[in-house]
Amino acid sequence: MKSTNFPIGIFDSGIGGTSIWKEITTLLPNEHTIYLSDSKNAPYGEKSKQEIIDLSVKNTEFLLAQNCKLIVVACNTATTNAIQYLREKYNVPFIGIEPAIKPASLKTKTNKIGILATKGTLNSALFEKTSSTINKQIIVKETIGTGLVELIEEGQINSDKMKSLLSLYINPLLNEGVDCLVLGCTHYPYLIPQIRELVGNKIEIIDSGQAVAKQTKVVLEKNLLLKTDTKKGKHQFYINKNKDVLAMMISEKSDFISIDEKEF
Ligand code: DGL
Numbered sequence: 001m002k003s004t005n006f007p008i009g010i011f012d013s014g015i016g017g018t019s020i021w022k023e024i025t026t027l028l029p030n031e032h033t034i035y036l037s038d039s040k041n042a043p044y045g046e047k048s049k050q051e052i053i054d055l056s057v058k059n060t061e062f063l064l065a066q067n068c069k070l071i072v073v074a075c076n077t078a079t080t081n082a083i084q085y086l087r088e089k090y091n092v093p094f095i096g097i098e099p100a101i102k103p104a105s106l107k108t109k110t111n112k113i114g115i116l117a118t119k120g121t122l123n124s125a126l127f128e129k130t131s132s133t134i135n136k137q138i139i140v141k142e143t144i145g146t147g148l149v150e151l152i153e154e155g156q157i158n159s160d161k162m163k164s165l166l167s168l169y170i171n172p173l174l175n176e177g178v179d180c181l182v183l184g185c186t187h188y189p190y191l192i193p194q195i196r197e198l199v200g201n202k203i204e205i206i207d208s209g210q211a212v213a214k215q216t217k218v219v220l221e222k223n224l225l226l227k228t229d230t231k232k233g234k235h236q237f238y239i240n241k242n243k244d245v246l247a248m249m250i251s252e253k254s255d256f257i258s259i260d261e262k263e264f
Contacts, residue, residue: 029233030227037246049120
């Protein structure tokens with residue numbers, strides 16, 4: 001029996017899932033969390049489905065060994081390729097993240113939406129299934145964000161290389177007339193200021209972070225796993241590569257945090 005005081009486990013191929021961790025800890029400030037950043041193996045988006053499943057199993061077992069009461073797969077690529085397998089294999093609730101194309105399909109006025117995501121996400125059967133449920137009149141322009149995750153992992157968020165890659169990927173979408181851009185990778189919310197600079201106020205940028213946090217709360221409540229006391233949560237981060245960029249990304253939330261750089 002899991003205790004309400006046990007931590008929420010969160011994993012991503014790297015540091016991008018901290019964008020989800022921030023939403024979760026903002027909504028649920030009293031929950032303890034353990035975040036696993038598998039940066040040594042990033043990017044997942046270029047790997048086969050089986051490799052993504054194997055890495056997701058490794059990450060899940062690491063978190064379960066530390067008594068996590070629920071696991072958030074804070075990675076679109078791991079969710080779309082591995083969550084079904086994880087749900088069948090482990091007896092713990094899993095929350096996943098998928099590109100928000102459904103909300104975008106309800107917002108678009110031009111009936112054209114753009115999505116920026118990894119190859120692994122866009123090629124997955126789960127993404128295809130979700131895409132098939134949206135209104136057929138809506139055209140979804142898919143773009144693989146090759147190289148973006150690697151640059152973010154290196155902390156090159158404002159570099160010229162980042163700016164030129166973003167122009168290369170997003171300008172064609174603007175020329176096609178999209179009015180919504182879905183960020184289908186948890187690393188990409190860190191690029192919103194740069195994307196905004198590129199697109200001005202012409203398009204809506206949509207990501208799933210807040211929806212994931214809300215869903216985490218709903219599932220904790222449903223399973224009677226919500227922490228009941230009002231003491232602030234503690235947050236443990238594990239990363240299997242240099243921790244400097246991760247530390248920088250979560251620096252504004254530095255209370256009750258510790259970061260451990262180790263092999264796993
Ligand atoms: N943050 C991961 C995602 O949401 C990045 C994937 C990758 O490592 O390629 O898909």
